[in-house]
Every structure is written in C-alpha cells, then in structure tokens.
Amino acid sequence: MLQFVAVFVVCTFGLGTAYSQQYAADRKALGSAAQNAPEYLKHAGIDQNLNHPLPLADRFADESGVDMPLGHYFGKHPAMLALVYFKCRMLCPQVLRGMAASLKQTGFHPGHEYNIIVASIDPSDTPADATQAKQEFLQKLGVPATDPAAASIHFLTGPQASINDLAAATGFHYIRVPGPDGQMNQFAHSSVIMIATPDGRMSKYLNGIDYQPRDVRLALIEASNEHIGTATDAVLLYCCNYTPSEGRYTVSVLRIMGLAAMGSVLALGTVIFLLGKKPASQRAS
Structure with a gap:
C-alpha cells in the first residue's frame, strides 16, 4: 500500500510538474525554430x-x-x-x-x-x-x-x-x-x-x-514490450501517453485521475477496515 502511494505521488506530482514545464518550454522553442526554418x-x-x-x-x-x-x-x-x-x-x-x-x-x-x-x-x-x-x-x-x-x-x-x-x-x-x-x-x-x-x-x-531521459527510457520499455524496466516504470507508462504529433510523452490527466480515485477507494477501505476491528480487550471478553 505504501509503495503504491509512493509511486502514485511520483506519478502525479513529479510527472505533472516536470513534464508540463519542460514541454511548454520545448514547444515554444520548436515553434520559434519552425518559423525561422529555411524553405x-x-x-x-x-x-x-x-x-x-x-x-x-x-x-x-x-x-x-x-x-x-x-x-x-x-x-x-x-x-x-x-x-x-x-x-x-x-x-x-x-x-x-x-x-x-x-x-x-x-x-x-x-x-x-x-x-x-x-x-x-x-x-x-x-x-x-x-x-x-x-x-x-x-x-x-x-x-x-x-x-x-x-x-x-x-x-x-x-x-x-x-x-x-x-x-x-x-x-x-x-x-x-x-x-x-x-x-x-x-x-x-x-x-x-x-x-x-x-x-x-x-x-x-x-x-x-x-x-528527455524519461522519454527515452519509456520508449525503450514500450519497444521491448515491457520486458525491461521496473514496476515504477509500468505505472509511469500508464500515467503517460506517447503523442506522435509531438514526438514525446505527455501526462494523461484522465489516467492520473483514475489512479487518484483508485487510491482514494483503497485508502477509504483501509480506514473502514481498521475502524471496524475490535480492540484485543473487547475480543477477549
């Protein structure tokens, strides 16, 4: 459970922030280059x-x-x-x-x-x-x-x-x-x-x-049919989509929201389970 939460946090916050900032800068640079490219x-x-x-x-x-x-x-x-x-x-x-x-x-x-x-x-x-x-x-x-x-x-x-x-x-x-x-x-x-x-x-x-090293790593993992990489990579691949028009991986907001909902359900279920357990003193009586 803790491992899932840790991976989810990396996926949600690490990818969301890093990719959005980097890709915004890259798209701006590529757009400028395209405007100045020779015929x-x-x-x-x-x-x-x-x-x-x-x-x-x-x-x-x-x-x-x-x-x-x-x-x-x-x-x-x-x-x-x-x-x-x-x-x-x-x-x-x-x-x-x-x-x-x-x-x-x-x-x-x-x-x-x-x-x-x-x-x-x-x-x-x-x-x-x-x-x-x-x-x-x-x-x-x-x-x-x-x-x-x-x-x-x-x-x-x-x-x-x-x-x-x-x-x-x-x-x-x-x-x-x-x-x-x-x-x-x-x-x-x-x-x-x-x-x-x-x-x-x-x-x-x-x-x-x-x-981006993360793009290269994910691309190699996908090309290998996920025969290489780690469980964390599998989660990151789920969180990201390869966008052919941009030639890069971008964050899938819908998939992250799905993971968030899944995490919330698991967390709520865990809390209910723990609250429903009787203390040892009550079980003995």
Whole structure:
C-alpha cells in the first residue's frame, strides 16, 4: 500500500510538474525554430511510420567494414536508431550528443537493455568515417572502446539503394544541399532519434536534439514490450501517453485521475477496515 502511494505521488506530482514545464518550454522553442526554418527544410521532414517494418534484408557495412543484412543488428533488444551522415559537423553531432547524454541518464546499458544503430544517409561515407564517428560517440556515452558494450553500438554505411529503403521505412526525408564550397556534399534533414522493436519495427520518434531521459527510457520499455524496466516504470507508462504529433510523452490527466480515485477507494477501505476491528480487550471478553 505504501509503495503504491509512493509511486502514485511520483506519478502525479513529479510527472505533472516536470513534464508540463519542460514541454511548454520545448514547444515554444520548436515553434520559434519552425518559423525561422529555411524553405528547403520543408522537404526534409519526418513521417512517423509507426509499426512499419524496417528493410532487414538490405545490407550495410559496420565500422569494421563487415557487410551484413540490417536484420543482423536486431533480435534480442530494442534499438536506438539515428540517421545522420558522418562527415557532418553541424546538426548530426548535436543529435548524437543528445542521444548519448539522454541514454547515460536512463539507467539502461547498451547490450543489456538496448542496442544502438547509427546509419549514414551519405553513400560516400566509408567504414573509416564510421569508425571515427563511433569513437566520438563512445566518448560522449562514457563507454570505452574495449568495453563489451561497444559491440552493441553499430555505425553503418551502405549503398544508395539500402539507404533509400531505410529512409523510406523510417519516414526520414532528407535532401542534398550545397556546402560552403558550392558542392552538393551536405544534407538537410530533421533532428530526431528513433526507437525500433527487437524484430525491426518502428516504435517511437523523439524530436529535437535534447531528449528527455524519461522519454527515452519509456520508449525503450514500450519497444521491448515491457520486458525491461521496473514496476515504477509500468505505472509511469500508464500515467503517460506517447503523442506522435509531438514526438514525446505527455501526462494523461484522465489516467492520473483514475489512479487518484483508485487510491482514494483503497485508502477509504483501509480506514473502514481498521475502524471496524475490535480492540484485543473487547475480543477477549
């Protein structure tokens, strides 16, 4: 009973206050960014293809140059997925920094509760580029390259056909744009990280470059069909709804009110039960 009340208090007050304040600020920031976005970014958005299967038969090379089907990187754990390009020095590093920062605070660990797949959208990227990008990511994540967990973090490159299939399956739209030298060697794309189920279906999309650790944790738990996480996480999932249009979790007021009513009934029942019990002296007589 005390555990339920403690979890309920966390759900009601902790989530209600923290999420409302953070999401209000995030929505304001995203709204300002959308108003100032260049025209060409309108063609570089995201379609949330929830439950859509990924092209697991398409082949990609990992950072060591080993060419494998995409399905090789799935099977046991949900996957954190990001589409970037490794020569990028602008938005992509910010997406990967935000992913690493949030994952460090989830309490989960690569190889135990999830895998990481970062795929390049640039067919000219090489395994050497992927190796450098992975080393930088491991430093941000705080995982040494010699740690067994690093084997669950995959930086992939592939041919244009495989990239096209993966981008289409994830709903990730991007376009080539000219770089400072005038060459079409840069890409305009959205900043988003995605979560896929162990069998390779799209589960969640989290927008922006700063991802709330609680959102990431809940998304991984849902993608795993709640095979990971704690009882408290289960209550938090009940208290929150994933909102595809916002790419984040929001508090479900109706569900919290339902928990409040349940808690009130349990508390009232407990009080009635205790008041109805006779003292030991009266039972003896």
